[in-house]
Every structure is written in structure tokens, then in C-alpha cells.
Amino acid sequence: MAASDTVAASRPAGAESSSDRVPFLAYINDDESEATLRMGLSDHLESIAVRRGGIRAAIRALERERTPRVLVVDLSDEDDPVGALDGLAAVCEPDVTVLAIGNQGNIEFYREITRGLGVSEYLTKPLTRDNVARLFGARVAGLAERPSQRAGHVVAVCGVRGGVGTTTVAINLALQVAELTRSHVGILDLHLRSGTAATMLSARCSAGLRVALEQADRVDALFVDRASVKISDRVRLLAADEGPEADVAPTAEGVTRLLELLRTRCNIIVVDLRYPPGPMERQVLAVARQRVLVMRPDVASVRDVAAAKKLMAKIPNSAPVLTVLNRAGSPGALKTAMVTEGLGFAPDVVVPDLPRHLPRAANLGRPALKDSPALSRALAPLSQEVGGTRAVKAGSWLDRFRKGK
CATH class of the missing domain: 3.40.50.300 (P-loop containing nucleotide triphosphate hydrolases)
Structure with missing residues (x-):
């Protein structure tokens, strides 16, 4: 028996594999953004799981659940988005690809969260189907071809x-x-x-x-x-x-x-x-x-x-x-x-x-x-x-x- 087969055969009860992870999950605050997200990603994903709520809801849920491979979070109702992303990092597995949406449209904020915090892409509201497909779709294709910059x-x-x-x-x-x-x-x-x-x-x-x-x-x-x-x-x-x-x-x-x-x-x-x-x-x-x-x-x-x-x-x-x-x-x-x-x-x-x-x-x-x-x-x-x-x-x-x- 090959060494890898030996490991699989002796796998402890209750151990989980990477296949247990949800491929995609989004936390969105409003119906309009959810609908646009679904339309923009329809060509890339067969199933698009969306939950109502922003980044704080994501943090609470991911304290108890496994991290999805790709996570979309809504920052639009957040007074301290950088602090919220800090909190999200504490509960997520480091290889997650994080995509964010929000109301801030200045380039300094974009650079801060994408270069400093490892967010893969950020879009401002209102979302458009084209932007979602072009910018988020590239990250979703193949389930995060560009992994997060963070590492444990x-x-x-x-x-x-x-x-x-x-x-x-x-x-x-x-x-x-x-x-x-x-x-x-x-x-x-x-x-x-x-x-x-x-x-x-x-x-x-x-x-x-x-x-x-x-x-x-x-x-x-x-x-x-x-x-x-x-x-x-x-x-x-x-x-x-x-x-x-x-x-x-x-x-x-x-x-x-x-x-x-x-x-x-x-x-x-x-x-x-x-x-x-x-x-x-x-x-x-x-x-x-x-x-x-x-x-x-x-x-x-x-x-x-x-x-x-x-x-x-x-x-x-x-x-x-x-x-x-x-x-x-x-x-x-x-x-x-x-x-x-x-x-x-x-x-x-x-x-x-x-x-x-x-x-x-x-x-x-x-x-x-x-x-x-x-x-x-x-x-x-x-x-x-x-x-x-x-x-x-x-x-x-x-x-x-x-x-x-």
C-alpha cells in the first residue's frame, strides 16, 4: 500500500478534508446588490450562496463554521471597515479569497485594503453586472486562482x-x-x-x-x-x-x-x-x-x-x-x-x-x-x-x- 493510502486508511474519525469547505459564500446587506452579484457570477458558479448581513454577520458565523474558499463581504454599513477586516482575519482560514463591496470609492481606501489587508478585489456600490463579472468573476473562476496574501x-x-x-x-x-x-x-x-x-x-x-x-x-x-x-x-x-x-x-x-x-x-x-x-x-x-x-x-x-x-x-x-x-x-x-x-x-x-x-x-x-x-x-x-x-x-x-x- 502506498504511503498516502496508509494515511487515508488511518485517518482519525471526525477528521475533515478540504472538500468539506463551501466553495463560495457572500454576506450582502441589500436586495439590489445581491441580485447584481448573482447575475454577474452566474456564468462562473452553479450555486451562489448569499446570506443577509454585512461583515459583522460574517465574523459571527465564521467563528462557528469552516471558512469558504471565496468570501464576499459587504462593508457599506461599517463605520470601521479596516477594523472589521482585522476581525474577519482572526476567524478565517488564511487561504480564503476575500472580495469586498462598499460605499467608499477613494483610491487610498482601495489600496489600503487590497495591498495591506490581503483583500483580493473591492467594488463600490451600486454594483453593475459587468463589473461583478469582470472583476469578481476573475477571482471566482477556478475557485480563487489568486489566493489571499495572508498566511499564518x-x-x-x-x-x-x-x-x-x-x-x-x-x-x-x-x-x-x-x-x-x-x-x-x-x-x-x-x-x-x-x-x-x-x-x-x-x-x-x-x-x-x-x-x-x-x-x-x-x-x-x-x-x-x-x-x-x-x-x-x-x-x-x-x-x-x-x-x-x-x-x-x-x-x-x-x-x-x-x-x-x-x-x-x-x-x-x-x-x-x-x-x-x-x-x-x-x-x-x-x-x-x-x-x-x-x-x-x-x-x-x-x-x-x-x-x-x-x-x-x-x-x-x-x-x-x-x-x-x-x-x-x-x-x-x-x-x-x-x-x-x-x-x-x-x-x-x-x-x-x-x-x-x-x-x-x-x-x-x-x-x-x-x-x-x-x-x-x-x-x-x-x-x-x-x-x-x-x-x-x-x-x-x-x-x-x-x-x-
């Missing part, structure tokens, strides 16, 4: 040594970001042998991740959808369960291709990395928007953080390095003040020792975040940093674009 970003979570709780931090960070922002979040566990992400989430792995990392030319978006496990409506997991005897040969090309595909499917990809990093892990660190180092309150971790930061500085990328002190206050451990003194700076996030919640959650295959308010509070600053303005509503998507974030 990567967060690399790396322990400075084994046993510091890297997977616990990565999993619960991903779940909290998804909850706070309603973004589509992917979890990629690159511990190919003896990884624990799937166990912690009561998920069943397939052979897909190994195939993707070893044979980049055999992987496409449908393959990744089938190989991943649906954890919730907004979270997917891609992990492996290779035995210690497995001769696994991942490549930098494989992880690059995999991340490219995940970035079209997820707004944020949280990657659980091995340490020290090999070629595959270095490639992840090179493209990450944030690099998270997880440590424990002991002398060895303090030493290893300094070494890890030097290593990170040699990998081309200007991304910030964030430090998480895990299990602070555990018996016999260094005090947080002593850790700060040893590092020469305060950890960005301090997670307290939770000897009852975390082991119990791991054994039950239930995320600790669900039962531990202390863990939720501790990870909140990191989740807000990773989620950006989607979590803390400070500034717009355009502001982040202008700042190069």
Missing part, C-alpha cells in the same frame, strides 16, 4: 533540556490562543519518537507526519488535512508515534513544505521542537515569528538558557526570544528572584508548580488548561503576545502590517 505565522516552542515541560506549554498555549482569538491554530509536534502531544490530547496519530517530513514532493493540502487530527473546531494536531527503532530521516525541505501548507490552513502554528535543534528544527526557528524557550528553576536550566539564546542569535531571524519559567516554586528549586539574577533578566512568563493538576491532566489525556485557572492566568501574557491584537484589540491589522509584524 509560526511559533517555535523549545525546551532548553528534556523534562522541562515544553509539550505542556506548547499544547496549552495553542488551546488558549484559539480560545482567546477564535483563530485557526495548528499544533505540530516534531518529537517524532516518543512525542507526548497526542497522548496529552487523547488523539491518535497516523503515518502522515513522517511521510510529509521525508518526502516533501508527495505532500499537498489534502494530504495534510488527512494526516492531522481535529482537536476542536479551531485546533488541529499533526504528530507522529514512531517507535525507538524507527529509522526516521526528516529533511529541512520536508518541514519547509509542511509549514507552507499549514500556514494556508492555520492562522497560527505552534511547533513543539526538540533540543538541541537539528537541520529540521533550525528551519522552523528560521521562519518563526516568536521563539519560546522553556526552562525549569534550576542551575542547569539557567546555564542552558544562556547557551540557547546564543544559538538562536546565530539562526537568521529577528524574531524575539521569549523565556518561560516552568514549575516555579517547586520543592528544592531556585527562587524566581535567583533565576532572574542568574539569567540577567526576568523570565517573560512564570508558570507555577502545579503538582496535582498537570500530571493528572496528562494521564487523563485532558488539557490542563481546562481544570487549572492558575495555568490559564500564567500563560495569558504569552497567549496575548502570540495572538497579537486579535487577543488584546490594540491597533489594527493594518498597523501591524505597517510595522512589519
